[in-house]
Amino acid sequence: MSDTEHLFQRGKNGTWYVRRAVPASLRKTGEPKLLMKSTGTSDRQEAKRRAHPILAEWEARFRAGAVAPLPRTPSDHDLEAAAVMVGYDGLREHEAGRRLAAASAGGERWQRYQRRTAINLSAAEDRGTIRSLADAAIDDLGIDLAPDSGGYAKLCEYLASARHAALDTSYRAAHGEIAPEPEGGIVTRVRERSAARAKPGETLLELFEKWAAEMLAKNALDGKRGKRADTINQDRKVVQQFVAFVGNERAVDSITPEEIADYRDVLRDLPPKWASHNALKRLNMRDAAVKARELDLPRVAFTTINKHLSTISPLYTWLRKHPRWAGMKNPVDGLHYDDVKGANPRPPFTTPVLNKILQSPLFAGFIADGDEHKAGNQHVDDWRKWIPLVCMFTGARIGEIAQLRVGDVRQEHGVWMIHIAHDDSAGQSTKSGHSRPAAVHSKLEAIGFLAFVERQRKRAGGDNAAQLFPELKPNNRGQIGAEPSRWWRDYLAAIGVKQGRDGIGAHSFRHELADRLRDEARLMDNEVAVCLGHSLKSTTGGYGQLRQGTVTMLKDWIEAVRWEGVDFEGLGNSV
Incomplete structure (x- = not known):
C-alpha cells in the first residue's frame, strides 16, 4: 500500500492525516487498532511527503514487535x-x-x-x-x-x-x-x-533502515561482520529517540555537532528507562529532563550516553561512503565522554563462596517454589539447578546454556560434550557468532547431568530438537537467558553472596574457571581462551576450517581442573 492510500482529509479543505492499521499479531484488548497522526498541512503533495517518515517509524516499531506508543507532548x-x-x-x-x-x-x-x-x-x-x-x-x-x-x-x-x-x-x-x-x-x-528537511526516502529513520538491512545481510554471511537482529532492534530505539529530539524530517547533513552535544547533555539529565517512568513517559525529552532534575531522579550513566553516540555515529560513517554524502562531516566526532568507562569488576567466585552456593537451599533442599533460598525438604530437577552447575563446569554464559536442545549434549570421538550452538534459524546464538564444543567434566557427569539429559530426552519422546529446559521462554527481545539470568542474580542476593552492583553473577563462574585453568590445569592464556570460546585472532587462526581446540584436547584441559577445596558432596543425591 502506498503512502497516498494511508492519507485522508478532515473536511473539504482541512488537514490531511495519515493512518495505519495495527497488525493483528500486535493488537491488545483495550488498545487502538488504528494509528492516526496529523501531517499538519492541507496541501496534498506536502502531506504525501510528510506521511513517509511517519509510516516508516510505525513500520520500524511493528518490525520490532511494538505498537507505536501514545503520543507524547510535542517537541x-x-x-x-x-x-x-x-x-x-x-x-x-x-x-x-x-x-x-x-x-x-x-x-x-x-x-x-x-x-x-x-x-x-x-x-x-x-x-x-x-x-x-x-x-x-x-x-x-x-x-x-x-x-x-x-x-x-x-x-x-x-x-x-x-x-x-x-x-x-x-x-x-x-x-x-x-x-x-x-x-x-x-x-x-x-x-x-x-x-533543512530531508528529501523523500532520506530521513534519518529511512536511512537507518537501509543501513540496518546491510548490517543484517553481512551478519548472515559469516556472523563476524554486521549486526544481529536484536542489536539492530536496540539501535533502532536509540535512533528513534534521537529523531524525536532533532525532528523526524531533518536532513542528515543539517544536523550539527551543537545539536548532538545538546542531545547528549539532555540525555544526561534523564534517569535510565525514562520513557517508561510514570512521571515522565508522556513528556518529550527536554521537558522530561527538566522534570527529572526537579524530582532529583538518578541520571543516565556516561557509558550509556556514549553507547547512544556510538549508535548514531556509524550511520554517518556509512553514509559518507555514498556519493550523495561524500565528504559530509560526522557531527558525533569528538563528543563522546572520555575516561568514563571505569572499573566494571567481574570477580571470580572464591572457593568459600562456591561452597556457600553449593550448600545453599537450592542444592541442599528448599521450602517451596519461589522460596528457593529458604531451607526445606524440596529438591529441584530443572534449569534452576542445572544451568548454574553447567555454567560452573564449562565457563559458558547463561544464555548459551539456557538455549540448549536435548541433542546438543552428545558424544563425539568417545567424549561427552555440549554443543554450544550459534544457529539463527533455530534461535540459538553465541556472543562470538560461532558454535563451539564444551567438554563435560567427570564431576558434572557424577553429579547427574547426563542422567538429567536422558530424562529430558525421554520426556520429549526422543526428540533431539526439543529444548533441554522447556520451561524457559524467550523474552520480547528473543533472549531465552533473560529469566534465568535475573533469577540467578536475585538468588545470589537472597543467600548473601551478592550485594548491590558488585559484579558478582553468573559471569563469575566464567572467571573462576579461567583462574583454575591457569592454576590447576597450567594452561596458557591462549589455551584458556579456546576453552572459554574466545577465538584466537591470528594469521594461523585464519587458516583452514576446523575449529580451534579438538574435543579430546578440551576434555583433557577441563579434566585437569580438580576444583580443589570445593565440596560437591550431596549434590548427586538431590534429584
Missing part, C-alpha cells in the same frame, strides 16, 4: 512550527487580503487600515486571542497538549512571538516597506529548519 521544534503555521502564516495571508482590499479602495479606507495595523501591533500579545489560537492549533493539527501543561504554555509563548512577527510585517507593509520579512526570531528559526 519545542514541533510547537514552534505549529505556532508559525497558525500565528504567522495564517495571519499574514489574512492581512494580505485586507491590505489588498484597502489599497484598492484607497483614501480614507487605506488610512483606516494603516491605523488598524498599528492598533493590532500594540495588542499583539493579547492573552485571550493567543489562547484561542492555541486551542485552534491543538484541534486542527492534532497536537497532544493539556491546557494546564508546560507544553501549552510554550505554545502560547511561541504563538505570541509568531503573531507579533506577522503583525509587525503587516504594519511595515502598510507604511511603505516593500515585501517586509520578519527580523530573525521564531519565524526565521522555523524557516531554516524547514529548509
Whole structure:
C-alpha cells in the first residue's frame, strides 16, 4: 500500500492525516487498532511527503514487535512550527487580503487600515486571542497538549512571538516597506529548519533502515561482520529517540555537532528507562529532563550516553561512503565522554563462596517454589539447578546454556560434550557468532547431568530438537537467558553472596574457571581462551576450517581442573 492510500482529509479543505492499521499479531484488548497522526498541512503533495517518515517509524516499531506508543507532548521544534503555521502564516495571508482590499479602495479606507495595523501591533500579545489560537492549533493539527501543561504554555509563548512577527510585517507593509520579512526570531528559526528537511526516502529513520538491512545481510554471511537482529532492534530505539529530539524530517547533513552535544547533555539529565517512568513517559525529552532534575531522579550513566553516540555515529560513517554524502562531516566526532568507562569488576567466585552456593537451599533442599533460598525438604530437577552447575563446569554464559536442545549434549570421538550452538534459524546464538564444543567434566557427569539429559530426552519422546529446559521462554527481545539470568542474580542476593552492583553473577563462574585453568590445569592464556570460546585472532587462526581446540584436547584441559577445596558432596543425591 502506498503512502497516498494511508492519507485522508478532515473536511473539504482541512488537514490531511495519515493512518495505519495495527497488525493483528500486535493488537491488545483495550488498545487502538488504528494509528492516526496529523501531517499538519492541507496541501496534498506536502502531506504525501510528510506521511513517509511517519509510516516508516510505525513500520520500524511493528518490525520490532511494538505498537507505536501514545503520543507524547510535542517537541519545542514541533510547537514552534505549529505556532508559525497558525500565528504567522495564517495571519499574514489574512492581512494580505485586507491590505489588498484597502489599497484598492484607497483614501480614507487605506488610512483606516494603516491605523488598524498599528492598533493590532500594540495588542499583539493579547492573552485571550493567543489562547484561542492555541486551542485552534491543538484541534486542527492534532497536537497532544493539556491546557494546564508546560507544553501549552510554550505554545502560547511561541504563538505570541509568531503573531507579533506577522503583525509587525503587516504594519511595515502598510507604511511603505516593500515585501517586509520578519527580523530573525521564531519565524526565521522555523524557516531554516524547514529548509533543512530531508528529501523523500532520506530521513534519518529511512536511512537507518537501509543501513540496518546491510548490517543484517553481512551478519548472515559469516556472523563476524554486521549486526544481529536484536542489536539492530536496540539501535533502532536509540535512533528513534534521537529523531524525536532533532525532528523526524531533518536532513542528515543539517544536523550539527551543537545539536548532538545538546542531545547528549539532555540525555544526561534523564534517569535510565525514562520513557517508561510514570512521571515522565508522556513528556518529550527536554521537558522530561527538566522534570527529572526537579524530582532529583538518578541520571543516565556516561557509558550509556556514549553507547547512544556510538549508535548514531556509524550511520554517518556509512553514509559518507555514498556519493550523495561524500565528504559530509560526522557531527558525533569528538563528543563522546572520555575516561568514563571505569572499573566494571567481574570477580571470580572464591572457593568459600562456591561452597556457600553449593550448600545453599537450592542444592541442599528448599521450602517451596519461589522460596528457593529458604531451607526445606524440596529438591529441584530443572534449569534452576542445572544451568548454574553447567555454567560452573564449562565457563559458558547463561544464555548459551539456557538455549540448549536435548541433542546438543552428545558424544563425539568417545567424549561427552555440549554443543554450544550459534544457529539463527533455530534461535540459538553465541556472543562470538560461532558454535563451539564444551567438554563435560567427570564431576558434572557424577553429579547427574547426563542422567538429567536422558530424562529430558525421554520426556520429549526422543526428540533431539526439543529444548533441554522447556520451561524457559524467550523474552520480547528473543533472549531465552533473560529469566534465568535475573533469577540467578536475585538468588545470589537472597543467600548473601551478592550485594548491590558488585559484579558478582553468573559471569563469575566464567572467571573462576579461567583462574583454575591457569592454576590447576597450567594452561596458557591462549589455551584458556579456546576453552572459554574466545577465538584466537591470528594469521594461523585464519587458516583452514576446523575449529580451534579438538574435543579430546578440551576434555583433557577441563579434566585437569580438580576444583580443589570445593565440596560437591550431596549434590548427586538431590534429584
